[in-house]
Amino acid sequence: MNILTILAHPDPGSFNHAIAQAAVEQLKINGHNILFHDLYQEKFVPNLPASEIPKNAFVDPAIKKHCEELVQADGIIIVHPNWWGQPPAILKGWVDRVIRPGIAYEFKDGEGVPIGLLKAKTAIVFNTSNTCKERENNIFLDPLETIWNNCIFYLCGVKNFYRKMFRIIVASSDLQRKLWLDKVKKTVNKYYPELNNSELPFD
Numbered sequence: 001m002n003i004l005t006i007l008a009h010p011d012p013g014s015f016n017h018a019i020a021q022a023a024v025e026q027l028k029i030n031g032h033n034i035l036f037h038d039l040y041q042e043k044f045v046p047n048l049p050a051s052e053i054p055k056n057a058f059v060d061p062a063i064k065k066h067c068e069e070l071v072q073a074d075g076i077i078i079v080h081p082n083w084w085g086q087p088p089a090i091l092k093g094w095v096d097r098v099i100r101p102g103i104a105y106e107f108k109d110g111e112g113v114p115i116g117l118l119k120a121k122t123a124i125v126f127n128t129s130n131t132c133k134e135r136e137n138n139i140f141l142d143p144l145e146t147i148w149n150n151c152i153f154y155l156c157g158v159k160n161f162y163r164k165m166f167r168i169i170v171a172s173s174d175l176q177r178k179l180w181l182d183k184v185k186k187t188v189n190k191y192y193p194e195l196n197n198s199e200l201p202f203d
């Protein structure tokens with residue numbers, strides 16, 4: 001299966017990078033075709049220009065390639081820290097530019113109801129934060145759940161959604177982080193298990 005993994009964190013030594021690495025390692029072990037983007041490393045340009053807003057607009061070739069990979073993806077993994085209850089701006093820009101009308105969703109003529117177009121069946125979001133669960137849910141109302149599950153993936157037709165928030169990063173021990181990375185691998189293994197021989201991509 002084609003599994004698209006998107007990482008948004010500026011520090012290669014971050015725990016987010018370790019999460020993405022663990023996820024990709026497990027995908028490799030399971031025989032999947034890996035589509036991977038480290039948005040900071042590739043200097044992804046997040047600003048959506050006016051010219052790209054219309055459904056049938058000409059889009060920058062780099063964005064077109066991202067769109068093609070999103071369309072091909074049978075599964076999606078997103079990795080990012082909680083920054084003010086939101087993804088880092090570079091990832092918000094990826095959403096704005098890549099999760100496009102005609103690619104990920106469209107509206108029926110005259111009706112304000114979106115139709116999801118993505119073929120990916122499952123999306124996983126791995127987040128990190130420094131806020132305890134009670135405070136995140138009760139005071140901040142867990143905005144990342146609303147953004148990724150309701151506003152983005154459900155709307156685009158990806159109905160099987162799993163999100164895991166690792167916390168509290170700043171107070172975590174090496175052992176805790178190791179256990180969390182094991183959890184990442186187990187989660188990837190559960191949602192994107194080892195392929196049968198008949199499903200393996202041709203060389």
Ligand SMILES: Cc1cc2nc3c(=O)[nH]c(=O)nc-3n(C[C@H](O)[C@H](O)[C@H](O)COP(=O)(O)O)c2cc1C
Nearest residue numbers: 014015016017081082083084085128129130131169
């Ligand atoms: C700009 C910025 C905004 C942040 N906002 C939040 C926040 O709203 N809630 C929170 O729990 N942590 C917040 N943090 C802390 C990060 O979530 C935390 O540093 C990160 O998850 C740790 O993972 P890392 O080691 O991979 O960087 C913020 C950090 C930065 C740099």
